[in-house]
Amino acid sequence: MRRLIPIALLLPLLVGCGNRNLILTVDILSFLDPSSRVVNYNIPIPIPSDTVEVFSDSLNLLQGVSDVTRAVSASLDVAASFDNTSGTATGDLLIYFAAANSATPFTNTPIADIPFQLLAGQVTNVSTHVDASPALAEVLTHDRAKVGLRIIINGTSYPIQGTETLTKLTATVIMKKDL
Amino acid sequence: MLRNGCRTVLLLAFGLSCGVAHGQMLDARRLGMGGVVTSDVGDYTGSNVAFRAVPKGTGGSGSIPLPLGLIQYLADHPTFDSKDSTFNIYEVANVLLNPPLTIKLWQPDEVTGDISIFVAQDSLQIDLADVKRVIPKDSMKQGGVYHVGGFSKSFGKVFLAMSPLIHVKNELTLSDNLRDALRDAVPFTGNTRYGLTDEARAQAAISFQVGYAFRALYRASQAESQNADPRRNGSTSLYLGAAPKYLLGLAYGDAHSIAGATTGDTLFAGSNPVTIDMDTQTRHAVVGGDGGMGSGIGSDVGAVLYWRNFELGLGLNDFGSQIRWSTTVRRHAYDDSTNEFTTTEVASGERFVSRIPVTTTVNVAKRIGRTTIAGDIVNGDFRTSMHAGAEFWFGMLALRTGLSRDQNKMAQFAGGAGYRLGKIGIDLAIATNSRNIERERGAELSASLSLY
Numbered sequence A: 001m002r003r004l005i006p007i008a009l010l011l012p013l014l015v016g017c018g019n020r021n022l023i024l025t026v027d028i029l030s031f032l033d034p035s036s037r038v039v040n041y042n043i044p045i046p047i048p049s050d051t052v053e054v055f056s057d058s059l060n061l062l063q064g065v066s067d068v069t070r071a072v073s074a075s076l077d078v079a080a081s082f083d084n085t086s087g088t089a090t091g092d093l094l095i096y097f098a099a100a101n102s103a104t105p106f107t108n109t110p111i112a113d114i115p116f117q118l119l120a121g122q123v124t125n126v127s128t129h130v131d132a133s134p135a136l137a138e139v140l141t142h143d144r145a146k147v148g149l150r151i152i153i154n155g156t157s158y159p160i161q162g163t164e165t166l167t168k169l170t171a172t173v174i175m176k177k178d179l
Numbered sequence B: 001m002l003r004n005g006c007r008t009v010l011l012l013a014f015g016l017s018c019g020v021a022h023g024q025m026l027d028a029r030r031l032g033m034g035g036v037v038t039s040d041v042g043d044y045t046g047s048n049v050a051f052r053a054v055p056k057g058t059g060g061s062g063s064i065p066l067p068l069g070l071i072q073y074l075a076d077h078p079t080f081d082s083k084d085s086t087f088n089i090y091e092v093a094n095v096l097l098n099p100p101l102t103i104k105l106w107q108p109d110e111v112t113g114d115i116s117i118f119v120a121q122d123s124l125q126i127d128l129a130d131v132k133r134v135i136p137k138d139s140m141k142q143g144g145v146y147h148v149g150g151f152s153k154s155f156g157k158v159f160l161a162m163s164p165l166i167h168v169k170n171e172l173t174l175s176d177n178l179r180d181a182l183r184d185a186v187p188f189t190g191n192t193r194y195g196l197t198d199e200a201r202a203q204a205a206i207s208f209q210v211g212y213a214f215r216a217l218y219r220a221s222q223a224e225s226q227n228a229d230p231r232r233n234g235s236t237s238l239y240l241g242a243a244p245k246y247l248l249g250l251a252y253g254d255a256h257s258i259a260g261a262t263t264g265d266t267l268f269a270g271s272n273p274v275t276i277d278m279d280t281q282t283r284h285a286v287v288g289g290d291g292g293m294g295s296g297i298g299s300d301v302g303a304v305l306y307w308r309n310f311e312l313g314l315g316l317n318d319f320g321s322q323i324r325w326s327t328t329v330r331r332h333a334y335d336d337s338t339n340e341f342t343t344t345e346v347a348s349g350e351r352f353v354s355r356i357p358v359t360t361t362v363n364v365a366k367r368i369g370r371t372t373i374a375g376d377i378v379n380g381d382f383r384t385s386m387h388a389g390a391e392f393w394f395g396m397l398a399l400r401t402g403l404s405r406d407q408n409k410m411a412q413f414a415g416g417a418g419y420r421l422g423k424i425g426i427d428l429a430i431a432t433n434s435r436n437i438e439r440e441r442g443a444e445l446s447a448s449l450s451l452y
Helices: A005-015 A132-139 B002-025 B028-032 B049-053 B069-075 B089-097 B129-134 B176-183
Strands: A022-025 A038-043 A050-061 A068-100 A114-117 A121-128 A146-177 B061-065 B103-106 B116-120 B125-126 B138-145 B151-155 B158-176 B193-219 B238-263 B274-284 B295-306 B310-335 B340-355 B359-368 B371-379 B383-395 B396-403 B413-422 B425-432 B443-452
Touching: A038 A050, A068 A132, A114 A121, A114 A146, A132 A146, B028 B061, B028 B383, B028 B396, B028 B413, B028 B425, B049 B193, B049 B238, B049 B295, B049 B310, B069 B103, B116 B129, B129 B340, B158 B176, B158 B238, B176 B193, B193 B295, B238 B310, B238 B340, B274 B340, B295 B340, B396 B425, B413 B443
Parallel strands: A022 B116
Antiparallel strands: A022 A146, A038 A146, A050 A146, A068 A114, A068 A121, A068 A146, B061 B443, B103 B443, B116 B125, B138 B158, B151 B158, B158 B193, B193 B238, B238 B274, B238 B295, B274 B310, B295 B310, B310 B340, B310 B359, B359 B371, B371 B383, B383 B396, B396 B413, B413 B425, B425 B443
16 A cells, blocks of 8 residues: 555645646556466367457556546557467457456456457567547556456467467556646 | 645645745845845844944935835736646745745746656656756755844843744755656666655744943044044944843744655565655644743844944854753654554653854945945855945945845846935845745846935
């Protein structure tokens, strides 16, 4: 609970200067277990819209920020790499955020939906920038939140095997003072 | 909870900053001469008790400020409503540091701009952008000795005076690591302590004073028959003054605080990645409460020598002033393992002697005809300031110029003019100053009436 007390104490200095913004950039990826950033997928036979849940995790965010600020917008930068050893497919990489009291983040509408295409023996890099997401702003200004990553694969050639690595997950929240 | 805490921190910060406001001069004549003090310019606060014995000269005997800045303030002032989107806490602070009694000709750019924080599991970087301007390179020192109001009555060479006395001081020092992180946006690192120390003291008393000021040495000059003013008649005169005082202590309080946060191996790993330490020792006494009133003695002493129209003055205010108190000492410590503060009473009824810091004023002046050239050095709690200025009279018109080194160790410049109409004169002065939270140069126009 006390994890970010030093930052909370600085907030009066940060938020007292006119009609300006507090720009909070959080490298969410760095807070995740390194092993959860990487997932090996293996789909030997045709299964429509096979879903791979890469991870679902809780985040401890900046305690106290929401007490003195209000989020006006948030954006998200996501990047991932697919090292596909066999098979071909199309698919979607989905990022979810939810409040800490949610049982699972996957019941919400995904914040980001990144389409991709996998080819045998090729590395595919995908990325996207999600701009001005009110839902994301709402979630990230609480003390805790849940984040989840899901991959949906629609195969055309089997077996589909490879490794997915999440390489970037950065959220930027723009807040205004609310003393 | 945090919201209230933030407001408390803000109020505390601004309350501590208010001491700087004492540098504001409303006497346009003195301001136009760079703020210099002589026996006939600007010594209305009694910087040298010996000045009381010097005959009134042609240089003026009083000043009535004209607070034209209020008009400017009413036309355009910052909002005090923290809910207002234009609320700027640094502008509010500048109003407190710089009461709107003079017209602001120019001021430092307001503290504004976006603040950026980057957080990763093992990285924290705070870019305060424009707010860096309010974080000093060294410790933040505020305070001073204030003789607020009061009255005095002279009976020949003897005078009686009574005045409230307030002494406040605060020194906040950030550790090098914390200062670098806030001023230079140096990323926070693991296994590092980010700390601060604060030394605060405040005391209030009523001063009852009996003084005696007289001419101790005298050698007449040929010109004295035409002019009784020792500043300009070429005589050799030494005036001395002394005023012992009894101090009735109303309240005393001090606090010595150390606080910090020590990061772990990884900045944001685990449930409790930083170790917080806070330890404060307070001492207090207050009339009607713990310890009751205090009592003490002190004195103001001074001397001024005139020789061939040259003036050399030395004034010591609150020389040897101290107050005895019966104090209560408490220690407030934070235990990181239990996340709780504990308060223990270290002593009750402990005898303690507080001191009022001496304010020393050394001034020199030379009068040549109707021209005055003057300089002074004023040394007080925390700060030493220097002023130099000149006044040139052409008929009823006076032109003035001056410069000073202020409490922020910055050179400031001044100029002004005055026009005398019999016993009254009107004066205008333009002067620069750094009385703002950014400690940057601004300029003001001051107006006042002089009494001759």
